[in-house]
Amino acid sequence: xxxxxxxxxxxxxxxxxxxxxxxxxxxxxxxxxxxxxxxxxxxxxxxxxxxxxxxxxxxxxxxxxxxxxxxxxxxxxxxxxxxxxxxxxxxxxxxxxxxxxxxxxxxxxxxxxxxxxxxxxxxxxxxxxxxxxxxxxxxxxxxxxxxxxxxxxxxxxxxxxxxxxxxxxxxxxxxxxxxxxxxxxxxxxxxxxxxxxxxxxxxxxxxxxxxxxxxxxxxxxxxxxxxxxxxxxxxxxxxxxxxxxxxxxxxxxxxxxxxxxxxxxxxxxxxxxxxxxxxxxxxxxxxxxxxxxxxxxxxxxxxxxxxxxxxxxxxxxxxxxxxxxxxxxxxxxxxxxxxxxxxxxxxxxxxxxxxxxxxxxxxxxxxxxxxxxxxxxxxxxxxxxxxxxxxxxxxxxxxxx
Amino acid sequence: xxxxxxxxxxxxxxxxxxxxxxxxxxxxxxxxxxxxxxxxxxxxxxxxxxxxxxxxxxxxxxxxxxxxxxxxxxxxxxxxxxxxxxxxxxxxxxxxxxxxxxxxxxxxxxxxxxxxxxxxxxxxxxxxxxxxxxxxxxxxxxxxxxxxxxxxxxxxxxxxxxxxxxxxxxxxxxxxxxxxxxxxxxxxxxxxxxxxxxxxxxxxxxxxxxxxxxxxxxxxxxxxxxxxxxxxxxxxxxxxxxxxxxxxxxxxxxxxxxxxxxxxxxxxxxxxxxxxxxxxxxxxxxxxxxxxxxxxxxxxxxxxxxxxxxxxxxxxxxxxxxxxxxxxxxxxxxxxxxxxxxxxxxxxxxxxxxxxxxxxxxxxxxxxxxxxxxxxxxxxxxxxxxxxxxxxxxxxxxxxx
Numbered sequence: 001x002x003x004x005x006x007x008x009x010x011x012x013x014x015x016x017x018x019x020x021x022x023x024x025x026x027x028x029x030x031x032x033x034x035x036x037x038x039x040x041x042x043x044x045x046x047x048x049x050x051x052x053x054x055x056x057x058x059x060x061x062x063x064x065x066x067x068x069x070x071x072x073x074x075x076x077x078x079x080x081x082x083x084x085x086x087x088x089x090x091x092x093x094x095x096x097x098x099x100x101x102x103x104x105x106x107x108x109x110x111x112x113x114x115x116x117x118x119x120x121x122x123x124x125x126x127x128x129x130x131x132x133x134x135x136x137x138x139x140x141x142x143x144x145x146x147x148x149x150x151x152x153x154x155x156x157x158x159x160x161x162x163x164x165x166x167x168x169x170x171x172x173x174x175x176x177x178x179x180x181x182x183x184x185x186x187x188x189x190x191x192x193x194x195x196x197x198x199x200x201x202x203x204x205x206x207x208x209x210x211x212x213x214x215x216x217x218x219x220x221x222x223x224x225x226x227x228x229x230x231x232x233x234x235x236x237x238x239x240x241x242x243x244x245x246x247x248x249x250x251x252x253x254x255x256x257x258x259x260x261x262x263x264x265x266x267x268x269x270x271x272x273x274x275x276x277x278x279x280x281x282x283x284x285x286x287x288x289x290x291x292x293x294x295x296x297x298x299x300x301x302x303x304x305x306x307x308x309x310x311x312x313x314x315x316x317x318x319x320x321x322x323x324x325x326x327x328x329x330x331x332x333x334x335x336x337x338x339x340x341x342x343x344x345x346x347x348x349x350x351x352x353x354x355x356x357x358x359x360x361x362x363x364x365x366x367x368x369x370x371x372x373x374x375x376x377x378x379x380x381x382x383x384x385x386x387x388x389x390x391x392x393x394x395x396x397x398x399x400x401x
Numbered sequence: 402x403x404x405x406x407x408x409x410x411x412x413x414x415x416x417x418x419x420x421x422x423x424x425x426x427x428x429x430x431x432x433x434x435x436x437x438x439x440x441x442x443x444x445x446x447x448x449x450x451x452x453x454x455x456x457x458x459x460x461x462x463x464x465x466x467x468x469x470x471x472x473x474x475x476x477x478x479x480x481x482x483x484x485x486x487x488x489x490x491x492x493x494x495x496x497x498x499x500x501x502x503x504x505x506x507x508x509x510x511x512x513x514x515x516x517x518x519x520x521x522x523x524x525x526x527x528x529x530x531x532x533x534x535x536x537x538x539x540x541x542x543x544x545x546x547x548x549x550x551x552x553x554x555x556x557x558x559x560x561x562x563x564x565x566x567x568x569x570x571x572x573x574x575x576x577x578x579x580x581x582x583x584x585x586x587x588x589x590x591x592x593x594x595x596x597x598x599x600x601x602x603x604x605x606x607x608x609x610x611x612x613x614x615x616x617x618x619x620x621x622x623x624x625x626x627x628x629x630x631x632x633x634x635x636x637x638x639x640x641x642x643x644x645x646x647x648x649x650x651x652x653x654x655x656x657x658x659x660x661x662x663x664x665x666x667x668x669x670x671x672x673x674x675x676x677x678x679x680x681x682x683x684x685x686x687x688x689x690x691x692x693x694x695x696x697x698x699x700x701x702x703x704x705x706x707x708x709x710x711x712x713x714x715x716x717x718x719x720x721x722x723x724x725x726x727x728x729x730x731x732x733x734x735x736x737x738x739x740x741x742x743x744x745x746x747x748x749x750x751x752x753x754x755x756x757x758x759x760x761x762x763x764x765x766x767x768x769x770x771x772x773x774x775x776x777x778x779x780x781x782x783x784x785x786x787x788x789x790x791x792x793x794x795x796x797x798x799x800x801x802x
Contacts, residue, residue, distance in 0.1 A: 077785075079782050080779065082781055082784070082785045083741050083785075086740045086784075126788070126789035129790075290735060290787065292735070294695075320787070321787055322787040323788045323789025324787065324788025324789055327788040333487055334690065335693070337487060338487070339484065339487045340484050377478075377480075378478075378484075380480045384478075384479075384722050386687060386690075386722055386728065387725025387728040387788070388524070389527055389530075
């Protein structure tokens, strides 16, 4: 293997021990294979006599972007429903016509694994060309053993097919399937007794997720699922406090959750619980935007208690049909008033934390050589610009994509 | 010249005499040179024996997109100010540090015409790859004769350099230049007596625009400018009712304005005036979004009185650093609740009206062959998707870009 030296870079290491953005002027970064071997100012670069040198002409470089919360795999779409709603149809009328999340469940159940792989791959390409090198994908539209496993297998296959690392989460507790409408306890039992062991046996998910909400699952139901999940060695995470304060974040923290996600209605009490457990706050501005939400997540309290904040697309067909993580950087700054540095940390360093990944998210010795080169003149330009392309090159595992 | 037949198309003609989107199933469109010669269902296609046939494999086709309100030409940027504001600096502190619109005026005055062309061209490319075939560009950061003319010449040059039609508007009445802070009447006189005749003499603008607002120009000042502009044969248009109801839209309508733009605070009385004059309402969701505005433009009243609604990026370094007209289609539906058909009409048919162009904006016999092919399965998908690429090909003047 030959060393590769990327030089003449404005480097944003996101390694926050130092200055803002972990910025290094006129930097170099040395890669061997898929790992970073050296990072620093070019003037301090040791000799690597046989190295291949790549001149970046002063471009900015960041860690590869990490989209830590997506529902990228699903069947069908909700375009027709989107149009009907804008033409005046009520949510009731749409539900009666078979719309809403259950329409996605039906379409996902009807799709083959190959069809799910194909449709999600097409969506994924949009994210990859903008610098995403790691993506989390959840199940949750199958809602029975066969179809939840099918979704997770599709997600894994997407990771093998494309130059991206896929981290999977099992989200059986996403919605109540219609066949369990009158016996919800049985569905929770099905998750615990059959789905979780099957997912574990096939090694199909790193984490177990749930939707804790009036229209989702109660804290009591989620707790049963978390207990079973932890016994099987899964990490846990939770959709919490999106539409109301269910105290889901505190519950998740109790079980050492990697992250709690959405959080518009999060209380300071729950934040204190998250602080103890080291749980990341994942904010999803695309859903906030699409749902025209006006209740902001408690950014100031998260800052006050030093909770790491991550940002993701929440890419899904209903509440966040988003195919740009870069746009979420802008929305995090515009809608949530995160500083550009916070927003960029949210899709790099803190997104890695939200997935329990310690080998990426910052540019430092020993970390994965996942890097993005940007056509910008100031780090805040990634937050400032609304739409448009800024990505010059994506480097995944040391190789240009 | 050979005829070109584009066939196997899901055609959205936006010619609203017919069904929604002016949709034609399994359509063909025949182009000779830069004009459309025939449009219809393939089964009705006359014979063109020597024609070149292009199979579109069932892709959707729309008219070329028209961005009818931009400030694409400017010097410098406002990224630093954007970051400072998010780090807690007040507007006052930023103004004292030389920020705000006057920082753009300074940077624009200092830039050469070539520098303005280069920076705007880079921004323009983002719009072109997403299907924009006609763009309006305003002056308004020069605020003296020399620099206003320089901006307009740069805009014209951009039109010659790229495969896009550039329509220019003279916006001398954008802000009061610092050197006239204490004698604003003299600046209005300068516009009327020197700038307008100079712009007219060089043929540098189709329309004269202004910013009618507490922090801009009064209705009285705008009226003087409009009277002079009309005498010189210019069309007029106006930034109106963005931050307060100045009755600017009614004033603009009195002078037969092509469009009034922004309109969050527009009253029904002004809408009635616009109806009489056939003035287009140009809505700018990117500015609404960036400024975190909560006052919505009066969509229902505009519908009630059948006012044509156009949508544009308002691309500018301060209140709308937007480089995606496609994202504005989504924002128009998401933030303003326009139907997908209204949103698409807003960047095609009605955007052409807002620029006084009768030769484009719909796909019909005799119109310009400006067309876009889309990788979508439903017309509403253009509104539904947030970010990501959907454009397969852009055809400008009959040729693939």
